[in-house]
Ligand code: SAM
């Protein structure tokens with residue numbers, strides 16, 4: 001089992017498979033865009049699987065695939081298929097913007113994917129276009145429907161709440177969680193160095209979001225969702241789904257943090273906000289053994305900071321580059 005210096009059990013690895021994305025979300029990409037990595041710079045699927053196997057042998061049992069947009073990486077289904085066969089992996093999920101999900105959901109499920117998180121910040125087409133630079137709202141909603149239909153369960157819908165941008169839709173998302181068996185998660189807008197869209201005036205603490213939801217309906221506690229890490233879940237009486245509230249800025253959940261992150265070019269990061277990353281690609285390409293990879297995974301665990309200070313520390317990379 002992996003434990004860090006502060007006694008936290010580390011059992012969750014987020015793996016980014018690409019820094020590319022078909023969308024340009026205002027809160028994620030720097031305005032100037034990111035220069036995509038040369039494919040040689042990315043870990044191959046075999047390399048990702050080697051890291052996953054080493055991590056699982058040390059006690060990681062949950063893996064989430066992310067990006068950039070993971071579904072733009074060719075043949076992702078085969079990676080899912082191979083990861084799902086590794087013994088002792090109990091939870092395999094992806095985070096996606098959903099625009100290609102309708103096309104891939106069935107294959108992903110058949111390959112062994114357990115569940116999916118879809119990022120969706122608005123249900124309004126014009127606003128979707130403003131936030132993402134794309135007209136893909138219908139595709140994203142169809143992706144959610146397909147995931148529900150084929151049982152990629154639970155389907156979580158992540159909404160980054162931004163004042164003056166989409167906060168007028170909070171109740172629409174509450175209603176979504178009432179009408180459909182999805183878990184809507186309201187997430188605080190986080191600052192990242194080169195993204196200039198983050199401004200204090202656009203930030204809403206999650207307590208305000210929750211109070212707003214409570215003004216609409218009574219929130220009853222609902223626990224026990226798979227992968228319910230930092231979120232506390234609630235439901236409305238008679239509702240089919242649930243709601244979660246995630247507050248990385250106003251009340252960080254560092255004391256319960258259980259994760260490591262692997263970037264698409266093979267850097268292992270102990271915390272989203274830490275620059276203490278370890279280059280695994282180098283040793284993978286020098287044919288390192290599982291033990292050697294494992295010892296660097298342990299080193300990364302020992303580098304986990306007690307907490308992050310994201311108000312003060314500016315991460316110099318976009319979320320799409322680190323892997324959200
Ligand atoms: N492209 C996929 C997607 O959008 O779901 C996966 C990668 S994306 C970087 C992962 C998550 O990071 C998304 O849910 C997105 O909303 C979140 N994210 C990106 N920038 C953020 C920010 N500044 N504050 C809060 N969440 C952010």
Ligand code: SF4
Nearest residue numbers: 021025028068097320
């Ligand atoms: Fe792409 Fe996801 Fe970032 Fe939006 S949040 S730009 S979909 S990586």
